[in-house]
Amino acid sequence: MATASEQRACTTFLVLWALISGVKVLIAAYLPLFVDEAFYWQEGQHLAPAYSDLPGLTAWLTRLGVELVGNHRLGVRLPFLLLGALLPWMVVNITTRWFGARAGWQAGAFTLLMPLSATLGILAVPDVPMAIAAVLCLDAGARLLRNVDAGAVLLLALGLLVGALSHYRFIGVIVVGFIALLLLPEGRRMLRDARVWVAIAVGIVAWLPLLAWNLDNQDAGLKFQILERHPWSFHGDGLWFLLIQPLMVTPVLFAALAWVAIEGLRRGRGGFRHLQWRYFALVGTTSTLLIFLLGFFTDVERVSFHWPLPGYLALLACVPLMLNRWPRFWRRSVWAVAALGLVMALGYYVMASAPSLREQMAGSKYYPRNFAGWQPLADAVRDELAQMPAETEIVAGSFKVGSELGFRLDDAAIKVLPHELNDRHGRTAQLALWGLISDGSRTVPQLLVIAPGDQRYRDLLARYHRICALVGPLPPPRVVSTDHGFQRFLLFRLPAAKVQGPCVTPAMAWLDTPVAGAKVAGQLDVQGWAFKDGVGLARVELLVDGRSAGDAKYGRTFDVRPAWPGTSDPRHPDVGFDAQVDIAGLKPGRHWLGLRLYGQDGSVEQWMEQPFTVEK
Incomplete structure (x- = not known):
């Protein structure tokens, strides 16, 4: 016979197990797939004894779950x-x-x-x-x-x-x-x-x-797990x-x-x-x-x-x-x-699974970027494909975008551009085995989908130029922005034949003033810079909490070429902008300052927003 203390311990365990298991199921049902999970799903759609990053069991289990419950x-x-x-x-x-x-x-x-x-x-x-x-x-x-x-x-x-x-x-x-x-x-x-x-x-x-x-x-998997992944220096x-x-x-x-x-x-x-x-x-x-x-x-x-x-x-x-x-x-x-x-x-x-809660974390180091924005991206991709020829192919900028989109579109064969992320996560060899590494060539229209946040900002312009070398000049993108732009995607409609010409990239920008989280009152002084390689910018519009606050004065001399070697905006070095925004009518508390960048090629790109606090 169990003692009273054993019965209490048993009851405590059973209550905790039932409660916590139920909460975990609810979270798992609503939490977007983490990028690694999406790749394991993709591996499960290509059943094999083993894979480049892992043995086979994880992929087999994802396939089993999908077969039992659905995609x-x-x-x-x-x-x-x-x-x-x-x-x-x-x-x-x-x-x-x-x-x-x-x-x-x-x-x-x-x-x-x-x-x-x-x-x-x-x-x-x-x-x-x-x-x-x-x-x-x-x-x-x-x-x-x-x-x-x-x-x-x-x-x-x-x-x-x-x-x-x-x-x-x-x-x-x-x-x-x-x-x-x-x-x-x-x-x-x-x-x-x-x-x-x-x-x-x-x-x-x-x-x-x-x-x-x-x-x-x-030995691609062993080299990655043992040698390439680790610095092996103190x-x-x-x-x-x-x-x-x-x-x-x-x-x-x-x-x-x-x-x-x-x-x-x-x-x-x-x-x-x-x-x-x-x-x-x-x-x-x-x-x-x-x-x-x-x-x-x-x-x-x-x-x-x-x-x-x-x-x-x-x-x-x-x-x-x-x-x-x-x-x-x-x-x-x-x-x-x-x-x-x-x-x-x-x-x-729970926070990562709830869009409203996740948005409140935007701008902090705890922002769960790898869980964010995938469903709005999938919706935008479906909308773009509906307006393009039926034979249009999707090409992703990295394995993260390719596998996440693949899961939501039920397509485990989305091609991916070469990217250092694919290498750092040990996925390049596996993508190559599936024939899903794109060299940029095409015979049908393509929808190119890239996530600028996959690259360190200081390396982003060089990444854009590498993409240009693969696919040609980039047309005006459709921007899909989530959580004040802390998760952004760019969608490009590429024609069936590669276009020749100078590299045209998405816009680049930075706000020098105010700094993120600045406390202001009465008037907001804004300074920064923005450029767009290949064609240049026509204007820079300011946004406060998503609403237009007028144009900044664009064209101040501010030479960014030492920090961005190889940039080809025709307006260099005059790419600085200034503005003064009246914020007297804003309620005290946190607000968001954003940019809308208008290219000479007709592109309109909304930039990542920056928080500031209005004081009483």
Whole structure:
């Protein structure tokens, strides 16, 4: 019979699991696909044993979800939501086996509250099956330390199989597991059993599709994941781990995990000597420390805060036992702060899924650009295609635009221009295999769709000139602007035959005054510059909160050519503009200053807006 404390722990877990799982499903149904998710969907539409960026499982799961539910974001994410909902039950099972039912339910509840694990499954990403694989191996290792039997061996084989099909990074989980086992006498004894090596052999075989892909493609995937993605030179950004990880785990729970690791590794003086605790502590500590140290040498451009999750899950199994030793205040603090962290993490996804909330984040460093603007873009593309010949092809400026548009238009074969983004994310080789890298040649009309924000601003003009070299002078674009222009797309109707002539690019502009977020009263002084290579600008119109505030005086001498070498606007160096805007009638608070740029070729381009605050 369960004790009263076990029943309370069970009830708490079940309520949390039902509530959080339901919230995750709702978020997943409304949150636009992240750009990587859209590419995994595209890979799922081209089924293969392995791909340039990943083994096959993530793409297969997206295809399975779409086949079951339909070509909807919830369909793409459904298998990942189910795996994410399964993970806490797996932690409950492991912890219960070794430390009792009450500890098991509590460990499962912490898995539901810790932001890194709680949000798992909202996005269709390889970390979801990889976390499942890591927990399977963790469970198998703990069982094998006590007794090598067929069930534990099969569990290990399954974990190694799923992990090998999930991500290159699972190799790190394997290395950590071997280190932990080798440090334990029981682990070394276990590794001498032939049955364990049968499971390991299954895991090795599971890597063969990925190895075969690399052999057939000049090791493009391995080179990207191991060499090209990482600088492999020391940098101090690894110290951010010490700030970011406590926030991602929540600070008090992070302290509890650290305490679990310390107690599990101690010998004597009251240290807990339970074999499984030591095993979980070794796995969690080794994993976390290795990732911390690698952070000083590896990729700093892309998100990597989720990498330590497998190690945290190992330590989480022991947290309930550790909390029994803590004062009541700190026990409650762990629960309360973890719950607050979960609310904040889910709140971010809610904000990213709601256009009105997302718009309020425009201009901040937390603006979720990779979730924004894709549906308005798809609507604009459909509208443009309806006005163009039936044989018109779509060409995207990068894999991000191509895969996101492909998902919304149900077209997994949109061609993509060469772009350094394709290279930096390891997608160029895969796009080339599909025959989706465009060299700019064409025999039918094309609709070119580019996202200027995919390029650093200082490199944007050079990017425009490279596009000109591929497709010819760019005609006046249709601008699709979302969230005050913090997500912008340019759509160009290209004729069937490539036009020869000087490069004509989209307009470039900058506001020197006021600076973003400036506080003003009575009158707004505006200064800046704008140019358009190939043809020049005719006028610059000012917008306040989307409404015209008159034209700026355009043509002041302001030479931008030292900063933009190669620019060919015929009006250089006279591309500066000035204006004074009466804002006495504006209500106090935040407002937006924008530009509408009129080209000599008839183009009209709305520029990204800039916030300013009217004081009382």
